[in-house]
Amino acid sequence: MTRTVARLFAALCLVLLGSPALADPADIAAASRSVVRVVILQTDGTRASMVGHGTGFAVAPNLVVTNAHVVEQLRNDDSLLVGVVPPEGRAGVQATLVAYSPRNDLALLRIDGKGILPAATIYPGTVQDSAEVFAVGYPGNVDMAQGLSMADLVTPQAAVKTRGYVSAGRSSKQFDTILHTAPLGSGNSGGPLLDSCGRVVGVNSFGTVSDNGTDSSFFFAISMRELAAFLRQAGVEPHTSGLPCTSIADLDRADATRAMSDQARAAAEEQTRLEARQRAQDKARRDAELAVLSERDNGLALAALLLVGALAMGGWAFMQGQRGESRAMKVFGAVAGLLVLGAVVAWFLRPSLASIDERAADLAAAPDASASASDAALPARANGTGKMTCVIDAQRSRVTVSDITDVPLDWSADGCVNGRTQYGLAENGWSRVLVPNGEDTISVTHYDPATRGYTVERFLMGLDAMNQARAARAKIVAPACGAGEDAARQFGAAQAAITALLPAEPNERMRYNCQPTP
Incomplete structure (x- = not known):
């Protein structure tokens, strides 16, 4: 057992020394769903031509942030129109300029008609020096x-993604910016700068220019401080998430570490129980030996006393016979016989040495009164059914875009939730797959009644993948509770x-601990 604990400890150390996880490409791809091409069109009523384009990203289904210099021409020319081309779908849509701030190079567009875009998640904190970042947009040199x-430029296309690092402490003088090395090109203006979890940490604006006039590899993004103030003034409340950026690989390593730690602790506890049991058995044998030997000695002493008494009574009976007292002789002789019989019985009733093992086993099996009382004082373990409140375990969760709230759960033993939603039962336990029509996100929820653990895994899908999932869901009929x-x-x-149809890893994994609701 000691070797087992040592091996588990060694494996635990190897897990702890594992290399840190890099950014998950799926997070950047998911965030790119919010990135659009912003096109400036000139029209005479019958024909249209493009006079410029840039990049933007959605902060609401119908609101897009971009650079002020991308849409600057709209301010002075009524013949110009602005359009938004999403990365997926069939075509772009027309938009209207609703907020314009040349001081910090920010502008806000509202899509005409119903909003169609998934909103990006904003990181409200300060990006750290040397942090890995990603620029997403539509550079013109790639188009060329x-x-x-x-016609291609106004057709939905995937955005271009580049990677770089932040160099803190070198903001521009005009407004607060982030200096980074994620390559940009003409057309990237207004696109988001993302962290490793796909959250917006800045708005790409401009790059440095070398002495010979060519683009160099240093670029500036408008900081969150500028963007937050701009959106607040425009009356926009974007979705934000300030949680630490933890990868699924980090969570898996932490879970493996926790599992190994639990296994090592269980092995140590089992070893302690075995040692305690062995000590109890040894004590029981010693107690049994002492008890048996004591009883044998007591039986021997009793038999000896009875024999002495029998001899005395026999001698007295003999003396009475010599005196001619026949009646007294018979009485004392009978008493002597009874004493001899008692001595024989006392001798044979002594426990044998072979009974030591049996008595030791009985002593070892006897329940500990104090332990029984302690166990009786403990409340009965809940079976994981009934009304519960599930609270997120932040250390075991990865949340990048979702809001964190407690989850009310009313679980029935047959897998029915809240009296109306039936879960499916498979080898991995109870689960339900949710494929909504109005959101490009698939959620897989799990519940384990034994541990009262509730898990939600969210996959931020592309349009084609969502259409396939919706088609598969349409063929499934969920049973009633x-x-x-x-x-x-x-x-x-x-x-x-x-x-x-889902990727190997989710974009989000939220683990909840559920407790009975008072």
Whole structure:
């Protein structure tokens, strides 16, 4: 057992010394769903031509942030229109300039009609020096290299992503900026600068220029302090998340560390229990030996006393016979016989040495009164059913875009939640896959009644992947609550058609600890 604990400790050390996780490309890809191409078009009523373009990102389904210099021409020319081209879908949509701040190079566009964009998540804190960052946008030099036509530029296309690092302490004098090395090109203006979790930490604005007039590899993004003030003045409340940026790989390593620690602790506790049991058995044998030997000695002493008494009574009976007292002789002789019989019985009733093992086993098996009282004082362990409140475990969770709130959960033993939602049952336990129509996100929820652990994994999907998932979901009929275990298992197997379309790792994993609601 000691070797087992040592091996577990060594494995735990290896996990702790693992290399840190890099940014997950899935997070950057998910954040890119909010990035759009901003196009400036000139029209005479019948024909349109492009006069410029840049990048923007959604802070609400119908609101897009970009640079003021991207849309500057709109201020002085009524013949110009501004359009927003999303990265996915069929076509772009027209927008209207609703806020303009040339002082810090920010502008806000409102999409005409219904909003269609997933809003980006803003990181409200200060980006750290040497932090890894990603620029997402539509650089014109890439468009030229591809030979794209104007029709191509107003057709949805994936944004270009580049990586770099922050160099803190070198802001521009005009307004607060972030100096970084994620490559930008003409057309990236107004696009987001993202952290490793895909949260916006700045708005790309301009780059440095070398002495010979060519672009160099240092660039500036408008800081969150400037963007937050601009949005606040425009009456916009963006979605923010200030939690530490933890990767799924980090969580997996932490879970592995925790599992190994729990296993090592369980092994140590088992070793302690075995040693305590052995000590109890040794003590029981010693006590049994002492008790048996004491009883044997007591039986021997009693038999000896009875024999002495029998001899005395026999002698007295003999004396009475010599005197002719026949009646007294018979009485004392009978007493002597009884004493001899008692001595024989006392001798044979002594416990044998072979009974030591049996008595030791009985002593070892006897319950500890103090332990029994302690166990009786402990409350009964809940079975994980009934009304509960689930609170997030921040140390075991990765949250990049979702709001954190407590989750009320009313769990039934047959897998019914809140009296209306049936979970599917599979080898990995109870789960439900949610594929909404109005959001490009798939959620997989799990609940373990034994541990009262509730887990939500969210996958931020692209449009094509969401359409495939919705088609797969349309073929599945969820059973009603109370349909029985067979129906729950069939539903669990059917959900595999959706989970097979998901990436290997989620973008978010939120673990909750559920406790009975008072």
